[in-house]
Amino acid sequence: MSLQSNTARAPATTATLPTAARTTCKACTKDTTNTPYIQCAECENVQLCVNCFTQGVEVEGVTCNHRNTHDYRVIDNYQYPVLEAGWTAQEELALLDAIEHNGLAWEYVSEALATKTAQECETHYAKFYLCHSQAPLPDTRKLLCRHLILPATSELDEPVADIPFSGTQTEASSLISTAPKSLGPEVAGFIPLRGDFEVEYDNTAEFLVKDVVFNDEDSDLERRVKLELVSMYNEHLDERLARKEVVRAHGLLDRRNVAHPNTEAERQLRNQLIGLARFQSFEQQEGFIQSLLLEQRLRKRLDQLREYRANGVRTLAAGKIHDLEKAKRASEKSRKASRPTPSFSSLVTANSRYPSSSSSSSSAAKAMVISNLPGYDQLTEDEKEICVTLRFAPNQYLSLKSTLVSACEANDGLRLIDARGLIRIDVHKTRRLWDFGISSGWLWSSTSKQSQG
16 A cells, blocks of 8 residues: 555555445445545545545545545455456456466466366356457446446447357357467477467567657657558568468467478478468468479489389389399498508507597588578577577577576676576586677676676
8 A cells, every 4th residue: 555646646556455344435425345445645534436536525524624635545445246246356357467477278367366267267258358249358338336437439339249158168168279288499489378479570670669659749740750650560560460370370389280301301392482381371381392292202203213224124023122232232332431441550540549530520410400490580690600509499599598698687697507597408508508698798607797896
């Protein structure tokens, strides 16, 4: 509870009234037990209803001399139903707050409310926030609490037929899409319970309108410029939304729906054609890829048949024997090529502790290709190199970097042991990432900060 100056007229910090107490307006004697009311901070036992307070009512009597210039407190007691009997206004606010933080994961929403089950939360939200003409806003034409006065708008006053709802769990579940439960590294940075990404496409689009303010004294030219900035911002939002729809339509958020390439050639083909996904449906895209893969298999088979004919093979049985003999010759040739030729220099260096360059190169792991992964264009050249070295997806690297930078700024420095506690990955990779952040300047050690001071 906090005092509010009457000159500011700003919303006050709310306080909860004990349920056993009953209050009435000092001016109009209206019962304010189950409604928010105003309490004078200077007069003793002076409560006003919201209507009397907004009209600037003053109270004069033997025990008090209340003026509308006195400081005040706002007392909130939302223990009354608004949309449905059994659901108080406090529970309505808690439901919306829980959905904002947890998405449509009803088990977590139910735990946040602590007074309703997951099924009750899902059914109530679907019935009163989705299944009517004013969705996603609640239907304010059927309020159970008549003392709430809401401004009427032309859109809300139009008679539109509501969507029928029987209140069953099956129908409520069908109205709300659930987020994928099995996500892989391809969608690093995706928040499944919110259905959104940590880093959006064109993430700086909001900079266009962050300083735009419309004033009554704006000239026509200034107003046109500001409207043009808003129009440009809307175009960026449309593009962002279109890309999200492509990701969702093609099932790229769920690993179970993503086709796994069987060969390297198929993987390269899918990566080359990923840009066409936004111009066609998932079925069309997959059909197009399968037709190209079929063409590749047919061409490969034709080349094999031409090879059979060139080597005098006339039957398929003889072709199988030819393939087996060819594989044996290739294996033997590879084994001979890998066998070192005995020489004096090889005998001298046989007991050397350092392996030869040829063996090192043959055992080296294949470099990770990240140029076709989301978030690649947001990396610097050094960051691209560290991602390839540590085998991080770009979005995974950006998420780890954001976590480390936030902790470093909050604690005025970050030690290696603290970094290992924040990100649960391989300790050697954590060390490399921490050293890279120190050398790049976006991390600093708390010990070095103290020594500089």
